[in-house]
Amino acid sequence: MVLRVAIACDHGGFKLKQEVVEYLESAGIPFQDFGTFSEESVDYPDVVLPVAEAVARGECDRAVLLCGTGIGVSIVANKVPGVRAALCHDTYSARHSRLHNDANVLALGGRVVGPGLARDIVADWLETGFEGGRHARRVGKITAIEEKYALRRS
Ligand code: RB5
Numbered sequence: 236m237v238l239r240v241a242i243a244c245d246h247g248g249f250k251l252k253q254e255v256v257e258y259l260e261s262a263g264i265p266f267q268d269f270g271t272f273s274e275e276s277v278d279y280p281d282v283v284l285p286v287a288e289a290v291a292r293g294e295c296d297r298a299v300l301l302c303g304t305g306i307g308v309s310i311v312a313n314k315v316p317g318v319r320a321a322l323c324h325d326t327y328s329a330r331h332s333r334l335h336n337d338a339n340v341l342a343l344g345g346r347v348v349g350p351g352l353a354r355d356i357v358a359d360w361l362e363t364g365f366e367g368g369r370h371a372r373r374v375g376k377i378t379a380i381e382e383k384y385a386l387r388r389s
Contacts (some may be wrong), residue, residue: 237265238264238296238297238361239265239267239294239295239296239297240259240264240265240266240267240295240296240297240298240299240361241266241267241268241269241286241289241290241295241297241298241299242255242256242259242266242267242268242269242286242298242299242300242301243268243269243270243271243282243283243285243286243298243299243300243301243308244270244271244282244300244301244302244308244345245271245276245277245278245279245282245301245302245303245307245308246271246273246274246275246276246277247279247301247302247303247304247344247345247346248300248301248302248303248305248308248343248344248345249271249272249273249274249301249345250274250345251301251343251344251345251348251350251353252268252301252345254350254353254354255299255301255343255353255354255357256268258354258357258358259357262358264361267295269282269285269286269289270282279302279307279308279311280307280311282308283300283307283308283311283312284311284315286298286300286312286340287311287312287314287315287318287320287340288315290312290315290317290318290339290340291315291316291317291318296339297339297340297341297360297361298312298339298340298341299340299341299342299343299357299360300312300320300340300341300342300343301342301343301344301345302342302344302345303344303345303346303347304344304346304347305322305324305342305343305344305345305347306322306342306344308320308342309321309322309340309342312340312342316381316382316385317339317378317381318339318340319336319337319338319339319340319374319377320338320339320340320341320342321336321338321340321341321342322342322343322344323341323342323343323356323360324343324344324347324348324352324356325352325356326352326355326356326359329341329356329357329359329360329363330359330360330363332360333360333363333364333365334363334364334365334366334370335366335370335373336370336374337365337370337371337374338360341356341357341360343356343357
């Protein structure tokens with residue numbers, strides 16, 4: 236199965252996004268770039284929401300989001316039901332966010348990790364599958380929490 240990958244950043248993640256884009260191109264991994272496309276200041280909630288919604292609707296399988304720390308983009312993405320965003324600055328966490336949490340969004344801080352490590356993190360994260368089993372039960376409980384609060388709001 237060919238993964239449908241999305242990528243997006245704010246100005247703080249722009250330089251590292253370019254590195255990740257180069258990696259995806261060199262690895263032949265198709266992706267959709269939602270911007271931003273320069274270091275001009277933008278508000279990360281504005282760039283994250285369309286990507287998180289695309290993941291939640293199933294239009295993308297996975298997304299990589301970048302800001303200065305990775306924190307802002309991960310907070311915003313996790314507000315959208317169906318998104319499980321993991322902020323990972325090491326390959327162990329990146330692999331386990333897939334194996335155990337079925338993370339569908341990877342958050343990275345452009346001011347935190349260098350390009351070489353970021354490429355390894357992205358590569359491991361995209362290649363790793365979900366282990367299922369007891370982890371599926373736990374992920375199911377996350378979905379149940381989303382449903383509980385969605386009902387309260389409606
Ligand atoms: C922008 O300066 C910075 O606040 C943003 O990129 C991000 O780190 C927020 O979490």
